[in-house]
Amino acid sequence: MKIFAKVVIAVLLYLVFLLVLLPARVVVALAPLPAGVTLAGVSGSVWHGSADSVVVDGLQFDQLQWQLSPWGLLTGRANVDFQLGNASTAVNGKGSLSLSSSAIKASGLKFDAPVAFLAGKKQLPFRTVASGDISLFVQQFDQGKPWCEQLSGKAFLNNIGIKNQFGQYPLGDIELSLQCIKGQIQLATDDEKNKLGIAGTLLLQDNMRYQLNGRMKLTEQQPADLQKALPLLGKADNNGFYPLKFSGRF
Structure with a gap:
């Protein structure tokens, strides 16, 4: 019984680390994006990642970075801090988003x-x-x-x-x-x-x-x-x- 418990704990820990380190490019490849939205040059993890560019309805935004809080998912919300470009680029922005199904x-x-x-x-x-x-x-x-x-x-x-x-x-x-x-x-x-x-x-x-x-x-x-x-x-x-x-x- 102790051996079984250790195996279960080991598997759970493995899954947690796998989720934490899950590459963002894998998620983008597997999860369908909204119509009119494309991402390019994705790197990092799903929790803390970046994309060289994102195109929304024909408008291209460069240097996207995001940080997703895992704790918000426990309440059914995705809380994301993001940044577009920087102060030296013509198009830039930043802010915090909280997304739910509704x-x-x-x-x-x-x-x-x-x-x-x-x-x-x-x-x-x-x-x-x-x-x-x-x-x-x-x-x-x-x-x-x-x-x-x-x-x-x-x-x-x-x-x-x-x-x-x-x-x-x-x-x-x-x-x-x-x-x-x-x-x-x-x-x-x-x-x-x-x-x-x-x-x-x-x-x-x-x-x-x-x-x-x-x-x-x-x-x-x-x-x-x-x-x-x-x-x-x-x-x-x-x-x-x-x-x-x-x-x-x-």
Whole structure:
């Protein structure tokens, strides 16, 4: 009986060490990845590993590193700390994710990328070409229906420029706050947080629908093409604000 117990303990220890040292590339080869996601140059273990690149819906992110906590698995959640790139790369990010079969939670997220990278090969309306950078900071995100249960954070649009068939629009810097409103993601700004005289909210609703409810006034910092186009938005109110109201689907 003692011999049997020793054999069982030895086998269990072997399985534990095998799991701890399980190469990440083996897991990637055996486990199916979500559609549109590929990994290349995988190394390390499933608990602490890296990949030279990860492609998500045609966008390639380089230098992915992750650390998976084994203790969270005991409660049915996968708790992962990750990092993309580094401070010297144009595209970089880091944060903590908590994944379960029903929801995703995130905290301490930071992400920086050029607008041109995020646009990828997509054809924007009116032959639009966008430039600048986006910085995203998310303190807390809890997935819900249709999008969120909780969201707090900020987005900074830095040195944004738009060029299309109507003209060139150097828009400058825009600060947006992120909130969850009845399950919908809300981006909000006011005319003190940008040089464009824009104030209002953009709601991301279910089925990729959006609703913009805002206003814009004439400012000295606006590009000339934009100043000329303001009357096309409608009649200004008593405070000089033109209406900004659009809805549609991405």
